[in-house]
Amino acid sequence: MLKSPLQIARSSYQPKMPVALNGYVRLVEGEKTQSVADQQMISELFPNTYGMPIIRMVPGEKVELPQMNVGVILSGGQAPGGHNVICGLFDGLKKLNPENKLYGFLGGPSGLIEHKYVLLTSDIIDEYRNTGGFDIIGSGRTKLEETWQFDKGVEICKQLDIRAIVIIGGDDSNTNACVLAEYYKQKNVGIQVIGCPKTIDGDLKNAQIETSFGFDTACKTYSELIGNIQRDANSAKKYWHFIRLMGRSASHIALECALQSQPNICLISEEVEAENYTLNDIVDYIVNIIVARAEAGLNFGTVLIPEGLIEFIPAMKKLIQELNDILANNDEFASLDTNDEKRQYVKGMLSAESRQVYRDLPKGIAMQLTLDRDPHGNVMVSQIETEKLLIEMVAKKLATLKGEGKYKGKFSALNHFFGYEGRCAIPSNFDADYCYSLGITATHLIAAGKTGYMALVNNLTEPAAQWQAGGVPITMMMNMERRNGKLKPVIQKALVDLNGKPFLYLKNHRAEWADANTSYIYPGPIQYYGPSEVCDQPTQTLLLEKGKK
Numbered sequence: 001m002l003k004s005p006l007q008i009a010r011s012s013y014q015p016k017m018p019v020a021l022n023g024y025v026r027l028v029e030g031e032k033t034q035s036v037a038d039q040q041m042i043s044e045l046f047p048n049t050y051g052m053p054i055i056r057m058v059p060g061e062k063v064e065l066p067q068m069n070v071g072v073i074l075s076g077g078q079a080p081g082g083h084n085v086i087c088g089l090f091d092g093l094k095k096l097n098p099e100n101k102l103y104g105f106l107g108g109p110s111g112l113i114e115h116k117y118v119l120l121t122s123d124i125i126d127e128y129r130n131t132g133g134f135d136i137i138g139s140g141r142t143k144l145e146e147t148w149q150f151d152k153g154v155e156i157c158k159q160l161d162i163r164a165i166v167i168i169g170g171d172d173s174n175t176n177a178c179v180l181a182e183y184y185k186q187k188n189v190g191i192q193v194i195g196c197p198k199t200i201d202g203d204l205k206n207a208q209i210e211t212s213f214g215f216d217t218a219c220k221t222y223s224e225l226i227g228n229i230q231r232d233a234n235s236a237k238k239y240w241h242f243i244r245l246m247g248r249s250a251s252h253i254a255l256e257c258a259l260q261s262q263p264n265i266c267l268i269s270e271e272v273e274a275e276n277y278t279l280n281d282i283v284d285y286i287v288n289i290i291v292a293r294a295e296a297g298l299n300f301g302t303v304l305i306p307e308g309l310i311e312f313i314p315a316m317k318k319l320i321q322e323l324n325d326i327l328a329n330n331d332e333f334a335s336l337d338t339n340d341e342k343r344q345y346v347k348g349m350l351s352a353e354s355r356q357v358y359r360d361l362p363k364g365i366a367m368q369l370t371l372d373r374d375p376h377g378n379v380m381v382s383q384i385e386t387e388k389l390l391i392e393m394v395a396k397k398l399a400t401l402k403g404e405g406k407y408k409g410k411f412s413a414l415n416h417f418f419g420y421e422g423r424c425a426i427p428s429n430f431d432a433d434y435c436y437s438l439g440i441t442a443t444h445l446i447a448a449g450k451t452g453y454m455a456l457v458n459n460l461t462e463p464a465a466q467w468q469a470g471g472v473p474i475t476m477m478m479n480m481e482r483r484n485g486k487l488k489p490v491i492q493k494a495l496v497d498l499n500g501k502p503f504l505y506l507k508n509h510r511a512e513w514a515d516a517n518t519s520y521i522y523p524g525p526i527q528y529y530g531p532s533e534v535c536d537q538p539t540q541t542l543l544l545e546k547g548k549k
């Protein structure tokens with residue numbers, strides 16, 4: 001296969017690692033742990049994996065270990081660095097014993113259930129070192145949550161003599177990893193389960209996990225594009241760019257990109273909800289900035305919009321919840337032929353308040369809200385074009401103001417959505433190093449017989465040599481939440497903390513960024529080679545959270 005010069009160079013990049021992982025390791029166990037909330041209920045649901053200690057890895061002596069086989073699964077959306085977790089696992093296993101084998105389950109969790117797998121050899125692994133994407137074994141969104149699925153997993157693990165499964169996924173997949181670990185321990189089948197924190201969304205983080213992998217590369221990729229657009233806007237001086245950014249419910253990606261590029265406007269869904277803003281409030285906020293800039297002769301700018309915004313506007317949230325209930329397993333709705341019939345049907349089923357909200361939406365957006373749900377029953381926010389909705393509403397408002405003589409500018413807007421552009425980017429040095437270390441760490445947790453743990457690498461704002469590896473019991477991150485009408489144990493999702501330093505930095509600077517004089521930063525493309533301050537920097541979010549900025 002033909003490769004670019006960068007692809008060739010990256011294949012021989014040697015990820016930097018914490019000192020403790022360079023040789024053999026010893027595991028040091030801390031105190032017993034508690035879940036973040038609902039301790040009583042979580043401990044009853046996870047009697048075999050609750051309360052385990054946090055683990056720290058320190059340099060140790062070589063110990064002879066029996067041969068072991070491991071299976072790995074990629075779960076959910078792509079995130080840069082996933083291949084390196086697998087490479088780290090492979091190298092870690094082979095270092096412990098060259099006879100160890102790594103199997104990859106194909107197409108996500110369904111590979112385990114349907115017994116679809118591949119034996120990962122050094123030829124395969126070498127093709128994927130430091131590359132983006134999940135194509136080495138593929139990924140999927142099948143939920144692993146029923147005992148028949150777990151039992152199918154046992155069958156294939158016994159057949160391949162697999163002693164442990166590593167699940168690389170987000171909060172839901174790691175929740176399921178924990179349920180699987182508990183089940184296997186309870187049934188005493190001798191299969192360990194270890195999780196790895198993946199998602200570009202950045203919402204799998206807490207007191208132990210500093211960041212999920214992929215967030216760094218994805219945000220740097222989007223920030224490069226935003227910076228380029230800003231330079232274009234500042235050169236041509238004729239367009240307002242409305243840029244929606246992936247990230248599901250949480251606004252971490254939008255916030256991080258704002259910190260990297262200093263746009264004129266960045267909306268944060270969590271703030272919208274906390275302040276109880278309506279769609280009109282948001283439109284007014286944008287319009288006021290556009291009018292002020294127009295008065296200074298600046299008919300251009302950038303607006304960053306988190307993809308989950310719509311779900312955080314209280315009236316929209318209510319509408320979406322009603323739509324979720326109406327559309328769940330609704331064959332009658334599915335059998336309707338035209339969009340008009342569907343629209344009438346939905347209107348007939350909504351409460352009066354939601355019907356009004358639905359009616360006021362542009363037809364295209366209203367239709368998007370009724371599209372298929374994901375396997376968790378959620379609206380697929382990546383398919384709702386909020387940026388177009390805002391452009392339409394802002395343009396309408398500006399036209400009214402113009403009629404009243406309150407706005408004399410020219411509004412010409414372009415829309416963008418950045419998501420898929422960053423999920424498979426070549427991992428930054430940070431993600432390449434972090435992910436490889438996570439893979440090696442997972443190997444040591446397995447070798448030590450651990451289950452129900454998430455691989456942990458932290459101290460990430462320091463040079464990689466000073467990173468600390470270990471493991472955190474997944475039950476420690478759990479609380480009880482209502483999902484599809486039922487109370488369930490789940491890993492607590494981290495939304496943007498409105499008292500946290502990254503958001504406060506935005507809040508303290510946004511008036512200045514909105515202002516007449518542009519404060520744009522142009523981050524440029526990810527650099528893989530060069531001085532450390534250019535190519536090894538973690539995200540602004542991490543630097544601010546750790547008090548390094």
Ligand code: FBP
Nearest residue numbers: 076077170199200201246247248382
């Ligand atoms: P994960 O939560 O699985 O990491 O997915 C991240 C994400 O990229 C979201 O930001 C986005 O909303 C979603 O996946 C898009 O999903 P799909 O790949 O199915 O279009």
